[in-house]
Amino acid sequence: MISIPELRTMFENMVTARLYEERLVQEYLEGKQPAFDISAGPIPGELHLAAGHEASGAGVCIHLRPDDTVTGPHRPHHIAIAKGVDLKRMTAEIFGRSTGLCRGKGGHMHLFDPEVNFACSGIIAQGCPPAVGAALAAKKRGTDAVAVAFLGEGAIDQGGFLESLNFAAVQRLPVLFVIEDNDWAISMPKEQVTDVKDGSQRARGFALPGVRVDSDDACDVYEAAGEAVRRARDGNGPTLLEIQVHRRMGHFMGDPETYRPDRDTELAQQRDSIERLAATLRRHGVSAEDVQAMRDRSSERVEEAIAWAKEQPEPSPEEAYEHVFTDPVEPYTAGGVQS
């Protein structure tokens, strides 16, 4: 049974993720006025927001320890937060600062925090094989660590995911594949790209358990993920877990969403897993003030992280040449002159 502290942790992670992204939107759009220019402002580049996905990150990661590995997709913030990634350094990274997680080299799609074994990749489904590898390492070393790869429902048609299911099943690895089904892959509705009703059905082709959570109630996610994580930790192999989430916004900032029926957006926005969890907390006897206090603390944490990040120095141009390799290599200089 889920405990009150667990409910609180999930709630705080979800609220933090939502508030965090709301603040990112403000920062992102600042400097992109009056005309939107993706390369302008304090946060340039693509920005994929996870509003509506929070229950997935929170409900899965609550079962994880720092030595468990998580790989995220292009839409990683809510997962990173729930996995305990350093929020300040993550924010500094998104702002492209030299004290960021990746010293400004990765940006929002490529966050690496080895302290809590979190990484993400912007290529669809390509976080799956490395998660499988982390699970393989845990098995070889005889630890009970597990690994989790998150992906979107649009990623279930990609070879890298499908091969990973088979590899994990036949090697009986402690890994979860978590599909966040938000119904859309950019502009493509899921019925357009696959004939299975639910992504969890992919599991049937590879003889591993496939489980679908048909709601984004964090408590439902908690239950299903808990079972899958236990299964993995106990040496009983991988699970494919699918969670119905909702895309409250465009695919990325600037997405005109002209392809999407207004009604669909409305429905996604109505189903708010955060408010639902707030109600659950109340039902469990947590006072309204307490819930509000949690929101306030999350907001403070977000503001702190953003304020801290914005104070951080930008990397100097020469840093661009560092970190290609761990064991440094003499740079090539054209005829003696660095070109």
Add this chain to the structure above:
Amino acid sequence: MISIPELRTMFENMVTARLYEERLVQEYLEGKQPAFDISAGPIPGELHLAAGHEASGAGVCIHLRPDDTVTGPHRPHHIAIAKGVDLKRMTAEIFGRSTGLCRGKGGHMHLFDPEVNFACSGIIAQGCPPAVGAALAAKKRGTDAVAVAFLGEGAIDQGGFLESLNFAAVQRLPVLFVIEDNDWAISMPKEQVTDVKDGSQRARGFALPGVRVDSDDACDVYEAAGEAVRRARDGNGPTLLEIQVHRRMGHFMGDPETYRPDRDTELAQQRDSIERLAATLRRHGVSAEDVQAMRDRSSERVEEAIAWAKEQPEPSPEEAYEHVFTDPVEPYTAGGVQS
């Protein structure tokens, strides 16, 4: 119900394939004496023989027309023969002659005969997407042509196959995927590389029909393939079909097979689908002499093809520069001199 002419056609194709490969072995090993040197002799390079697979090629391709497309894997001869590929020009290709199907450029893993829409590729599972494309073309053009991709059971773990299943299913394409399950992928037994008992179970993950033929009786293959081809021609979409075949020999010529239990090879050699089909023919009232006459005709055809091929000229070195493009391009010459 299968007709006598169909039984005869299947038998002739199977016998031709078997005799053909037996002759290739002789030719291949000639010039590789006393010590085996893969690059020596009249047929150099790798050679993958299909002895024990014949029922699959024959039982599937009997349902196909020249305008149906087939893509084969690295072990293609029995399929090519059953699809009606020009045996003389195929043989000339394997002998590297300029009148070969590919003018000596392709060799045994890359046979292309556009007359009957046959092609093959040496990369595992990578014949699947082009077969899907041929089916897509047929659908777009409104013809009732179908396409068939053959692959080994070792290929069912490869992304290119898995993505193709999904693509074909969601687009409802007239295509068959035919798994030739010979229990081995080079030295790897199938239980080592996947947890599904049968490759046909992959279909469950993609919502298309998966059918397994548990024997290599050509008549069983005929039935199952016939249904799948009809389904495709009628516009009812793809089928995944798996056929249990047997690997009578090593993976390729020169394979020491030290990894393989003797008993496994013996069993594979005992189960001879050709003799089985001969018996069926006899049961259908075809006389022993007639069966022998078919064998003799096949043998003659094989000898003719090999004799013809060996008389063909080798390509001249300059031909190496031709056919990179269909629309020719001026070759690059270093400083005016062709380098």
Add this chain to the structure above:
Amino acid sequence: MSTTTEASTAATGRQLTMSRAIVEAVAHEMRENPEVFLMGEDVAEYGGIFSSATGLLDQFGPDRVMNVPISETAYIGAAVGAAQAGMRPIAELMFVDFFGVAMDQIYNNMAKNTYMSGGAVSVPMVLTAGVGGGYNDAGQHSQTLYGTFAHLPGMKVVVPSNAYDAKGLMHSAIRSNDPVVYLFHKRLMGLGWMPSPPGPKTAVPEEDYTIPFGKAAVVREGGDATVVTLGIHVQRALDAAEELRSAGAGEVEVIDLRSLVPLDSATVVESVRKTGRLLVVDEDYRSFGVTGEVIARTAEGALDSLRAVRRLALPDVPIPYARPLENEVIPGTADISTALRSLLS
């Protein structure tokens, strides 16, 4: 139809963004030839993330403008199969950076089947992809990878630098009986959300016209140094050349390669015979790529005339995210000016 090789500057009248010019060529070919169709992620309702297919769904319907699953191996390989069956597919790889999930179909089937079949089959397809950085999208979404495709035989590789060329090259690509990799720089497309520099929007004739592959354009003449470049760096090179002229520092010839395969080395060699000084600029990784090849061909063809050589490209590092870092590694106009001054000194 008219065939012309005149440089874009010759065209006058209606101005189009590069994306509009590309879409116009595709629409024309689709109208003329029922075998042409387009497949890609988000090419239907969305019209292509980089507006390479805007409006095509409305004109041609979902059978000819097809959204596909995120299965690049499957759909690019399906394009190969459809092309071998005689159709003329255009397959869009959204970002060129995603080539790695589908490279086998691209280089082992699409590019080689013509040769490996001894000419028995043709693969008349176009593989389009958005390329390039300059908007801080980091290491997996900012590459050009021109050189990776050009190195492997059997594909023609084209890289337009402006709307006029983009349209003519697209007509040529679709009509080509060979696979063509058509790489458009995102920053040149004229997208509302990613402003282009002024160069790529040009006058574009309404009617169809082709531009042959393997003919570089001398977009500026000059006798003191030669800059060889392509894509987005053409305008930057022109700006740098102008700056040098204003400063009285020399007259720089600028060559826009337009295609890498075939590569018009003759035009480069001829120019260097005149100028004796060569700067090669591109947005791909420096080593083992385009800049090295152009220098090597010039050394092979005009070593006697070659008095100085330089190159500017990504300095063999993945593309970093933060603005100061990305600016450091992608050659800009100022970098070109500096290199030219050093070349001329």
Add this chain to the structure above:
Amino acid sequence: MSTTTEASTAATGRQLTMSRAIVEAVAHEMRENPEVFLMGEDVAEYGGIFSSATGLLDQFGPDRVMNVPISETAYIGAAVGAAQAGMRPIAELMFVDFFGVAMDQIYNNMAKNTYMSGGAVSVPMVLTAGVGGGYNDAGQHSQTLYGTFAHLPGMKVVVPSNAYDAKGLMHSAIRSNDPVVYLFHKRLMGLGWMPSPPGPKTAVPEEDYTIPFGKAAVVREGGDATVVTLGIHVQRALDAAEELRSAGAGEVEVIDLRSLVPLDSATVVESVRKTGRLLVVDEDYRSFGVTGEVIARTAEGALDSLRAVRRLALPDVPIPYARPLENEVIPGTADISTALRSLLS
């Protein structure tokens, strides 16, 4: 452990084939370090199709010498994940020609994660693959593809030409904290069924030793021309050089690059400063690859001294099957001699 950079000729005693030398290094590292393991198709009972793992299963068992499904993306990507977790996987890609099914994991994750993480993670893994033609295996099984890996930043790329180097480079590769692409030419391995030329079987010390990356070996000294090459072409270049000397046609210096990333341009430039004449030979496609890069770096570093330049490589065609065709496109000793004579004339 001893660290040495002495060329293979310095070693004496026990002679090993290149495959034996490689296996010896792998076995040593596996004994010393429990984090080292090997994954690949047919590496267990079979011992690797090209004998790169012979006997390892018996010594180390199936957990450390793992057969894997034919899922290159999954298992190479799993190696990346295990390496990031601190293990030291060796992943074998049976033929380098299959890279296309797994390139995303190779170039976007394996090669870039160190950089994209700003050094927060390392990816200490080795990706091995058999390369090369010369036994008529045609266009999808005969490539070297050296240049394709070397072009994309973040991977070290090594190509041994003999058993001594192969062992030392393998020790260095496994101990390296970075991803190393280790390409062994099938024809150099000393396989019973694919005879090697005499060069690659050399004396190999029993103990472990490392050879640093980025140090080319001058395997023959000479003052009249420089041949830069690697892998199987080292011996061919030496043979051609010997032929020229016998014929009194000149003294040729031969440089074995040994690694492409890092590339030891200093040794090449120094040699060309002395000889003034450069021939680059490799078995990869000619354009946009290794030969162009070596020429470009020499032009950048020693243009004044450079009096003549040539290259020999695959002439931008897929590798054809038939013997006369394959012989035509892969540079042989006679082709090197001819090119050298023309270079010296």
